Amino acid sequence: MSGGDRTATQALSLPSLRLCAAADLEERGRAWVWDVLEYGRPARAFVLRFDGQLRAYMNRCVHVPTEMDWQPGEFLDIDKRVILCSIHGAAYEPRDGRCVGGPCGRGRLTPVAVAERDGWVHWYPSRDIQPVPLEAPASESPA
Numbered sequence: 001m002s003g004g005d006r007t008a009t010q011a012l013s014l015p016s017l018r019l020c021a022a023a024d025l026e027e028r029g030r031a032w033v034w035d036v037l038e039y040g041r042p043a044r045a046f047v048l049r050f051d052g053q054l055r056a057y058m059n060r061c062v063h064v065p066t067e068m069d070w071q072p073g074e075f076l077d078i079d080k081r082v083i084l085c086s087i088h089g090a091a092y093e094p095r096d097g098r099c100v101g102g103p104c105g106r107g108r109l110t111p112v113a114v115a116e117r118d119g120w121v122h123w124y125p126s127r128d129i130q131p132v133p134l135e136a137p138a139s140e141s142p143a
């Protein structure tokens, strides 16, 4: 379990959703990015493997609330040591999402609870971060 201990613990009692094969996430490689609803609004989250552990966060920089990957699923810097925001270069520690350089100040990425099980990566929706419904609700027809 990773992505923040408190969130992970809270999420344990909730059902998980399968994201991708565990083998799809190579060490310090491309992240898996997926759509979620955060507080009911469309957003994206990502999970990558770092030092053998899954690390998952909302794809939103603390500096300005925008997505950070410089290519789809590419979050790590060239040395693959930090998560680097492509906009102004904020650097985050992959192990805990803490800002370690650049304009993110004392901020921290929002963790998402994930786990590796039976060869698959699962994520755990929370009260605030929910899956996108498979089908949008049908709009009401005018009377």
Ligand code: FES
Residues within 6 Å of the ligand: 061, 062, 063, 064, 065, 066, 068, 085, 086, 087, 088, 089, 090, 102, 103, 104
């Ligand atoms: S938006 Fe990420 S560093 Fe400015």
